[in-house]
Amino acid sequence: MMPYVNEYDTPECKTLAETAKKSIRTPDSLGLDRCIQCGACTASCPAARFTDYSPRHIVKKVLEDDRSVLESEMIWSCFYCYSCNLRCPRNNSPVTIVQVLRQMAINEGIGVEKLAYFLEIGEYLAENGASKIPGPGVKNMERDLGEHWIKFKKNLESIRVELGLSSRDIRNTHGEVQAILEGTGYFEREKWLKAKIQEKRLHQLLKNQCVKKEDKSGDFSFENDRGYTGQAALII
Amino acid sequence: MKTIEDIPDRQLLLFKSCMVGQEYPGVETSTRYVFDRLGVDYCINDEQSCCTGIGHYTDIFEGLTTTAIAARNFAVAKRCGYPNITCLCSTCYAINKEACEVLNTNTEIREKVNSIFREQGLEDLVYEKDDMNVRTNFYHAVEILLSKANKIQEQKKFDFSGVKVAAHHACHYYKVKYLDVLGNPENPQLIDTIAAACGADMVRWYEDRTLTCGMGFSQLHLNKNTSLQVTKKKLDSLQKAGVELMIHMCPNCHIQYDRYQPVIEKEFGVKYDMVHMNIAQFVALSMGADPYKVCGFQTHSVPLEGFLEKYCQ
Ligand code: SF4
Ligand code: SF4
Numbered sequence: 378m379m380p381y382v383n384e385y386d387t388p389e390c391k392t393l394a395e396t397a398k399k400s401i402r403t404p405d406s407l408g409l410d411r412c413i414q415c416g417a418c419t420a421s422c423p424a425a426r427f428t429d430y431s432p433r434h435i436v437k438k439v440l441e442d443d444r445s446v447l448e449s450e451m452i453w454s455c456f457y458c459y460s461c462n463l464r465c466p467r468n469n470s471p472v473t474i475v476q477v478l479r480q481m482a483i484n485e486g487i488g489v490e491k492l493a494y495f496l497e498i499g500e501y502l503a504e505n506g507a508s509k510i511p512g513p514g515v516k517n518m519e520r521d522l523g524e525h526w527i528k529f530k531k532n533l534e535s536i537r538v539e540l541g542l543s544s545r546d547i548r549n550t551h552g553e554v555q556a557i558l559e560g561t562g563y564f565e566r567e568k569w570l571k572a573k574i575q576e577k578r579l580h581q582l583l584k585n586q587c588v589k590k591e592d593k594s595g596d597f598s599f600e601n602d603r604g605y606t607g608q609a610a611l612i613i
Numbered sequence: 614m615k616t617i618e619d620i621p622d623r624q625l626l627l628f629k630s631c632m633v634g635q636e637y638p639g640v641e642t643s644t645r646y647v648f649d650r651l652g653v654d655y656c657i658n659d660e661q662s663c664c665t666g667i668g669h670y671t672d673i674f675e676g677l678t679t680t681a682i683a684a685r686n687f688a689v690a691k692r693c694g695y696p697n698i699t700c701l702c703s704t705c706y707a708i709n710k711e712a713c714e715v716l717n718t719n720t721e722i723r724e725k726v727n728s729i730f731r732e733q734g735l736e737d738l739v740y741e742k743d744d745m746n747v748r749t750n751f752y753h754a755v756e757i758l759l760s761k762a763n764k765i766q767e768q769k770k771f772d773f774s775g776v777k778v779a780a781h782h783a784c785h786y787y788k789v790k791y792l793d794v795l796g797n798p799e800n801p802q803l804i805d806t807i808a809a810a811c812g813a814d815m816v817r818w819y820e821d822r823t824l825t826c827g828m829g830f831s832q833l834h835l836n837k838n839t840s841l842q843v844t845k846k847k848l849d850s851l852q853k854a855g856v857e858l859m860i861h862m863c864p865n866c867h868i869q870y871d872r873y874q875p876v877i878e879k880e881f882g883v884k885y886d887m888v889h890m891n892i893a894q895f896v897a898l899s900m901g902a903d904p905y906k907v908c909g910f911q912t913h914s915v916p917l918e919g920f921l922e923k924y925c926q
Contacts, residue, residue, distance in 0.1 A: 385677045385722065401676030401715060401722060423825050423843045424832075454836060456829030456843070457670050459788035463798055479672050491835055495671040506662040508631040514834050521876045522914065529912055533635070540642045540909055546634030549659045553685060553735055560729035561678040 378486070378576060381569045386480040392442045393478075400477045408468035412436050418461030418471045430454040432461045432471035439474060447482045453491060486573045493574050499567055503555040506548025615795050620752065620760035625655040626695040627754070628686075628709070630702035631663045632864035636872075639909015640701055640864065643897035644754050646907050650768060650900060651761045656695045661686050666704035670830040676715070681726045683712030684740040691744065692737075699752045701893075703783030703863040710751045710790050716740050717747065748793060753786050755862045755892055756795055759803045766810040770901035771925055778813040779856040780804035780892075781847070781870070783863035784825050799823075804860050804892050811899035813858070820850040826866040833869065844869055845877050848885050856887050858920065860895055867891060872914045888920045889913065898925065 382389060385401040398407055418432040419425045425432065430451050438446040446452065452475055461471040482488050494513045502508055510518065519527055529536075534544040548554075558564055627648070633640045648655050665682045668674040686709070690696050700706040716723050723740060730738045745751075758765065782801040791798040800822075805815045827833070827843030848870070851859055861867055871889040878884055890898075894908045904910045904925070910917045 383675045385725075386675045401680070401719070404714075405718060421823075423827070423829075424839065426846075427839045427842045453831075454839070456825055456827070456832050456840075458784045458825035458829065460784065460823070460825065463788040463791045476672070480675065483672065491831065492671070492673060494834055495668065495673050495831065498668040498671070498673055502663055502665070502668065507629075507634065508663040508665070508667045509635060517834065517837075518872070522872055525914060526872065533638075533912075536909065536912060537634075537638050539906060540638050542634075542638055542642065546629070546631065546638075548629070548662050550662050550685075551660070553733075553738070554662050554682065556733040556735060557681045557685060557729065558678060560733045561675070561681050563674065563678045566675070 378569075378573055380484045380486070381566060382484055383480060383566065387477060387484055393439045393444065393446070394442065396481065397439060397474045397477045402476045402480070403470060403473040406468055407470055407473070408465070409436070409439070409474065411467040412440065412469045413467060415466065417464045417466060418469075421460040421464040423456055423458060423460070424454045428454050432475070435475060435478070436469065436471050439478070447478060447485065448487055452478045452482065453488055483570070486577065489570055489573050490577055492570055496567065496570065499558065499563055503558050506550040506554050507546050615748070615756070615793055617760050617795065619749070620756050620795075621697050622652070622757065622760065623654040624695045625653060625697045625699040625752070625757065626661070626690045626693070627655045627657050628664075628698050628700045628705055629657060629661055630700065630705055630864055631667065632868065633701050637864055637867055637891065637909065637912050639907065639912060640867070640891045640893055643891070643902065643908050644701060644893040646897045646902050647758065647765075647893055647900065651764055653757060653761075655699065656693060658689055658693050658695070660689045664705040664708040666702070666708045667830070669708060670704065672831070677722065677725065679708060680712045680715050680722060681729055683709055684716060684726050685738050687713070687740060687745045688738045696745065696750055697752060698750060699754055699757060701754050702865070703753060703785035704865060706751060706753045707785040707789040710747055710793070713745045713747045713751065717742055753862065755786070755803050755807070758807050758892060758896060759795060762807055762810040765807065765896055765900070769811050769899045771899050772812040773899060773924060774812040774814060776813050776858060776924055777816055777856050778808050778858045778860060779816040779819055779851055779854065780808065781826065781859060781861045781866055783861065783866055786862065804862060807892055808860055808895060811896060816854045816856055819854040819856070821847055826861075826869040828865045828869040841873060841877055841880065844873055845881055845883070848874060848877065848887070849883075851887055852885050858895075859887050859889050860892050861889065862892050874915050888915050888917050890917075
């Protein structure tokens with residue numbers, strides 16, 4: 378399948394750094410070239426504290442135009458907490474750069490299977506004008522949170538009424554949100570994503586039947602990436 | 614920097630939050646209860662949609678979609694005459710503020726968004742440069758409460774003196790647009806000041822005060838182990854500081870702390886003594902609101918009965 382280029386998040390440029398700077402996801406004032414590799418971002422980073430992830434290192438890879446960063450599991454570990462954004466003394470913003478890298482990876486079909494979990498958010502928004510925890514998330518929450526939460530969810534409508542709210546939080550968008558998602562090409566991209574996920578699953582299935590699973594975790598030239606496979610995704 | 618004098622109390626569009634609506638609806642009703650008593654002029658408009666934050670930060674929505682949806686919500690706010698968007702969720706706040714900046718400064722994207730509106734027959738949504746002001750049209754409900762801290766103090770019915778309380782300020786309020794925070798973004802004190810006005814005994818510094826809640830959008834779902842480790846770290850610090858009540862300002866943090874505290878207790882074999890509330894629930898409670906019919910505490914996972922019996926009799 379052809380890659381799907383999403384031109385505002387990932388404008389096509391000669392280098393990773395240029396794409397990051399031009400992207401709608403990063404601020405105009407992005408201090409990428411000003412990065413002094415001081416590590417304040419990594420020191421503030423919750424993901425760095427508990428995994429081998431390092432925003433300083435990601436920024437370095439981008440400055441070196443090392444595209445292997447797109448294949449690293451690392452970029453999927455960020456919490457989007459913006460601590461690095463606040464603490465960087467050079468007005469760089471590793472968090473928004475990581476967002477661009479994820480979008481670039483997605484364009485090439487890397488990591489798309491992770492999006493399967495969240496994909497129904499788009500259709501739900503178009504229909505109801507609101508977002509919700511996606512179905513697989515609800516399943517995992519039911520398992521984790523148990524009876525108490527399941528019962529609360531069953532009673533949500535009557536609780537809302539008791540509080541003086543409408544029974545369901547549905548917005549009256551006159552079909553405008555649906556029309557906007559059509560106009561921006563969201564649905565087209567969603568279709569591409571679904572097909573790509575399907576293709577990858579099929580591919581994986583065939584591969585599992587033929588060869589023993591190879592370990593693809595290392596060799597992305599990250600100091601610490603060797604052996605880091607990310608964590609197993611929860612069931613979908 | 615924003616200053617307290619800049620915070621409006623008129624023409625506020627109380628921006629509905631999906632996660633509040635589905636998990637903690639009492640946060641919305643508490644905010645309304647408090648705003649009503651403080652004489653704040655606000656409206657709620659059903660035409661306003663989700664900000665896209667959940668989809669944007671799980672990498673589902675691209676920037677163009679997020680910006681266009683925001684532009685539509687700005688049109689809704691202006692049309693009803695309540696242009697001061699006031700959010701219950703820190704991510705709605707950050708998304709709207711960022712989208713406004715893009716629309717005002719990036720001509721190419723503004724024109725693209727407007728051409729989409731025209732193509733779809735939505736001319737009345739067209740956004741003109743500076744229709745909204747990044748600095749003066751976007752607020753978090755906690756800022757409004759802070760600007761009324763004196764009034765809150767006058768109107769409080771219960772006094773929470775002696776209750777050990779700690780605050781968790783939401784990352785997307787003070788770490789995204791950090792130049793527009795009320796006070797010092799390195800040490801935000803909004804919740805502390807409001808809760809202290811209700812008499813609470815604030816634990817101003819605890820270890821990991823600025824650590825994120827751990828939800829991390831896709832992280833809770835895809836890397837649950839790390840996500841809960843982060844949350845555990847925070848709860849450990851609070852336990853060590855003897856905190857009885859943790860107050861936050863964002864439904865995502867609320868889910869992470871309140872829903873997952875029992876899960877962490879089970880999975881990590883620990884035990885915590887603190888309960889959770891949103892700052893609007895706490896203020897409403899201290900003004901005498903019904904804990905169930907206004908604050909909606911029946912939706913919480915960590916039961917509040919013990920706390921209420923002890924302090925609200
Ligand atoms: S804090 Fe900023 S300057 Fe320092 S390493 Fe990180 S991105 Fe570079
Ligand atoms: S936003 Fe991502 S990179 Fe930045 S501090 Fe948070 S987890 Fe680390």
